[in-house]
Amino acid sequence: MNTVIAKISSPDYYSKSLPEAAEIIKNGGLVAFPTETVYGLGANALDTDAVAKIFEAKGRPQDNPLIVHIAFPDEIKKYAYTSSYTGCEERLNSLVKRFMPGPLTVILPKKDIVPDIVTAGMRSVAIRCPSNKTANELIIASGVSIAAPSANLSGKPSPTRAEHVFTDMNGKIPMIIDGGDTDIGLESTVISLLAGKTKLLRPGGVTFEELKELCPDIEADPAVRGKLPDGQRPLAPGMKYRHYAPKAQIIAVKGREEKILSYFKEKLLNGAGILCYDEDKLILPSSENAISFGAKNDKNAQAAQLFERLREFDLKPVSVIYTRYPDDTGLGLAVFNRLLKACGFDTVNADLL
Ligand code: TXA
Numbered sequence: 001m002n003t004v005i006a007k008i009s010s011p012d013y014y015s016k017s018l019p020e021a022a023e024i025i026k027n028g029g030l031v032a033f034p035t036e037t038v039y040g041l042g043a044n045a046l047d048t049d050a051v052a053k054i055f056e057a058k059g060r061p062q063d064n065p066l067i068v069h070i071a072f073p074d075e076i077k078k079y080a081y082t083s084s085y086t087g088c089e090e091r092l093n094s095l096v097k098r099f100m101p102g103p104l105t106v107i108l109p110k111k112d113i114v115p116d117i118v119t120a121g122m123r124s125v126a127i128r129c130p131s132n133k134t135a136n137e138l139i140i141a142s143g144v145s146i147a148a149p150s151a152n153l154s155g156k157p158s159p160t161r162a163e164h165v166f167t168d169m170n171g172k173i174p175m176i177i178d179g180g181d182t183d184i185g186l187e188s189t190v191i192s193l194l195a196g197k198t199k200l201l202r203p204g205g206v207t208f209e210e211l212k213e214l215c216p217d218i219e220a221d222p223a224v225r226g227k228l229p230d231g232q233r234p235l236a237p238g239m240k241y242r243h244y245a246p247k248a249q250i251i252a253v254k255g256r257e258e259k260i261l262s263y264f265k266e267k268l269l270n271g272a273g274i275l276c277y278d279e280d281k282l283i284l285p286s287s288e289n290a291i292s293f294g295a296k297n298d299k300n301a302q303a304a305q306l307f308e309r310l311r312e313f314d315l316k317p318v319s320v321i322y323t324r325y326p327d328d329t330g331l332g333l334a335v336f337n338r339l340l341k342a343c344g345f346d347t348v349n350a351d352l353l
């Protein structure tokens with residue numbers, strides 16, 4: 001299959017490419033598209049055969065459910081029960097008012113209209129209303145809701161540019177809509193509103209602190225910050241996979257600044273990869289194997305660059321990467337989660353070495 005890349009800046013995007021993309025979705029095909037978080041790989045959410053193609057193109061395990069993307073928050077009611085317990089509707093409404101459209105996914109009891117393949121047989125459904133204009137226009141033009149995981153091959157870092165999607169999906173899908181770099185660079189925040197509780201399942205662009213302001217009783221699933229005991233499953237099935245992982249082994253390093261830097265230096269000289277802050281590069285020996293992912297105090301930059309930098313390491317002859325990681329406040333929790341998950345939540349303390 002020939003994979004066409006349609007740039008949103010092209011003069012015929014609205015007259016030709018967008019209608020073609022909508023036609024592909026309506027006819028049961030796949031289209032990759034930008035969102036404010038990462039690129040998604042979309043299909044008509046109500047078409048079982050179309051959704052099956054997503055699992056095939058990504059090599060995605062069948063037990064990992066997809067997010068249903070809608071153009072308007074009002075449509076949540078079409079796919080999910082919004083008042084399954086007292087207070088659910090009010091909570092959802094306040095979340096919708098503050099964060100939707102935007103990088104927040106909510107999990108609610110599913111209605112029968114949602115095919116089982118979308119929810120991997122679960123009785124709940126994940127729903128999100130992206131704020132990205134291109135994503136919204138595609139959903140509206142297609143006239144259906146769009147089931148979409150991140151548009152990477154399963155196990156690879158999520159794509160933040162059309163080129164990343166092309167690397168993973170060339171020949172497998174008919175069209176990639178190129179909207180340039182995504183804004184946030186990490187996937188949406190996923191929260192569950194099931195069974196009378198509000199739980200954070202995956203940290204993302206909407207921070208835990210922001211959610212706490214609206215939902216003081218919100219709890220974070222232990223899988224967000226640490227490794228679950230053997231046999232215990234995270235509430236979001238996707239969180240159990242070693243996602244976001246480059247080909248090399250990755251090891252997170254903590255400790256005092258000077259200790260971390262001398263440890264990095266030693267490892268770099270021994271041929272390891274180093275994923276560091278911009279400031280560190282000025283101190284470390286110059287090397288192609290030291291890649292920075294933003295300034296130390298700029299978590300927005302770290303989120304925006306992390307996945308692209310991990311993809312860069314896949315092209316380098318390194319078998320192990322030592323990495324910095326931010327503290328777990330604000331957007332830092334999402335960066336921390338993706339990096340620590342890639343290392344199986346093991347860290348090395350440079351102070352003790
Ligand atoms: O930002 C995003 O959310 C991107 C863009 C494309 O919208 N999408 C995305 O989808 O990250 P995906 O499939 O890569 O991640 C969805 C996560 C997975 O961890 C999945 O297990 C979880 O959401 N999930 C989906 N439905 C669920 C459900 N009913 N219950 C629990 N977790 C669910």
Ligand code: MG
Pocket residue numbers: 149150158
């Ligand atoms: Mg994904």
